[in-house]
Amino acid sequence: MANKAVKVGLLGLGTVGGGVARLLMEKRAELSAYLGVDLQLARAVDLEPARAEELGLAPGVFSSDSWSILEDGDIDIVVETVGGLEPARAMVLTALNKGKGVVTANKALLASHGVEIFQTARQQGVGIAFEASVGGGIPLVRSLRDSLAANRVTSCLGILNGTCNFILSRMTAEGAPFDQVLAQAQEKGYAEADPTFDVEGTDTAHKLAIVASLVTGAQPRLDDIPTEGITKITPLDIQFAGEFGFKIKLLAVLNNQGGKVEARVHPALVPHDHLLASVEGPFNALHVNGDWVGQVLLYGQGAGRRPTASAVVGDVLELARDVAAGVPGRVPPLGTQASGGRRLDLAPLDDARCQYYCRFAALDQPGVLASVARELGSFNISIEKVTQKGRQEAGPVPIVMLTHEAREADLRGALKKIDALPEIVEPTVVIRMA
Structure with a gap:
């Protein structure tokens, strides 16, 4: 084994962080042999010392000062399992700006501040990995980024x-x-x-x-x-x-x-x-x-201590491999050199087209079905299937329709008219079809 060590700092020892710590410690020899370098859990931070005692961290590893990891020049990779937006955002950006690779499972953080975080990683030439942010233990991020x-x-x-x-x-x-x-x-x-x-x-x-x-x-x-x-x-x-x-x-x-x-x-x-x-x-x-x-x-x-920790440590191995080879930041955050810093404009929901399930709550009287069908037809919405069942208790009768493909805005326009009919006594339930 090469003498070089790759040192990991872990922020948070909760459900996921505790699983990451245990996996890194229990499989240190195996993972180090796999990498060809010594993979060390060098520092771990949490506000509750009891968590560190339960995990049996080596002396000198545990601290209650999160920023001590970020200031430690020996730490190569920071794993963020704190969760939430702040101080997680500040911690991740600080780590990246200090040239450390970052692994995070924090989906809320990436969904809200991904552009800023990915830009920073690219500018600093360091890696950021986030497999566990979507789908827990499922290798979903790498599949989309690399395999496909x-x-x-x-x-x-x-x-x-x-x-x-x-x-x-x-x-x-x-x-x-x-x-x-x-x-x-x-x-x-x-x-x-x-x-x-x-x-x-x-x-x-x-x-x-x-x-x-x-x-x-x-x-x-x-x-x-x-x-x-x-x-x-x-x-x-x-x-x-x-x-x-x-x-x-x-x-x-x-x-x-x-x-x-x-x-x-x-x-x-x-x-x-x-x-x-x-x-x-x-x-x-x-x-x-x-x-x-x-x-x-x-x-x-898609969740749980062991599957999520598995994905996090897989990311640690990916970044550690690049650090050991002297090519940190080798893979752009989203896989493509064109990524980072760009916003995606989405089509408005009104323009979406699909089939719909509609359940109408109607009075038990003749002509209701015809009235509903007429209003749908006025918005060019045709019916594929319909079922109407008799009232079982006091109250409205359910009429259920599956439409052919229609535009969302047209369906909403039709339902506004239908729900205003005197025969319809409750707001219509709408569920889109996949």
Whole structure:
């Protein structure tokens, strides 16, 4: 083995950071032999000394001063597992400006400040790696950046949040309402005490922003990604979707067919025979279409201490290899020399075209279906399938339609008219089709 050492500084010893520390220590000999250099966990910082004691860090490794790692000239690679926007942003930028490679799993940070961070890495000639920011242990970032680089990726459909996928899977299997299954997810540790970030789609939007950056070489503004969560999905809609041959999943959608790119997050009807329909529980997947490779499915555990730590340490090995070879920053952050510092303008949601599931709550009287169909027709929206069931209890009758492909703005215009009809007593439920 070469005498050179590559020294790692770790910011944060929580769920992910603790897993990273344990993996680096337990497999130090194996990983060092793989690299041909001594890979050392030289420094680790956390505000809770008990975490360091639990991990059994060597004497002199632990500190409660985050900035001590950043000022340490011997540290080659900084691993950020603090999370959030600040002080994580300041720490990452400081590390890069001091010539240190950076590994991060912080999707919120990259989605919000990726342009600035990637620009800084390029200017300083150092590497930044972020495999664990999307899909946990799934090798998704490298696949898009490297393995599929010869392709123009024409579309991506992703199940990128395990909490939402677990909830929808259990609602489908049990016919239980959202609130009941959310409580199950919290009991099992799949959902946080405050699950808003997950169930409202924000977490998925962060990951989609990173996917879009990898596919296009430019970064969308997070606020430009239309985002809907799963809190309004009901067992009734899941039942009707199943009768039509679909499952409901929270999808990250990227269309790159030419012209402006579409990116959005929302519940969607996925056909039973689609590869994503079989992704259940807390698992993640990304379905990619490339102009030469065709269809690719990347699947695995999207979160958790061990899968995420695996991805982080894989990034450490990538940067350590470049440091040892004297070529830090060899691979641009998004893979292409044209990347970094560019913004991606997204197509407006109004211009999107797809098929729609619409559930109308109507009074039980003649002519309602004809009235609804007439308003849809006035916006050039045709109906593919329709089902109407009799009232089972006191209340409105559900009428469910699947439309042919239509423009989003046209559907919204039609629904505004339909919801104003005296026969329609509740706002129409709309779910896009994948």
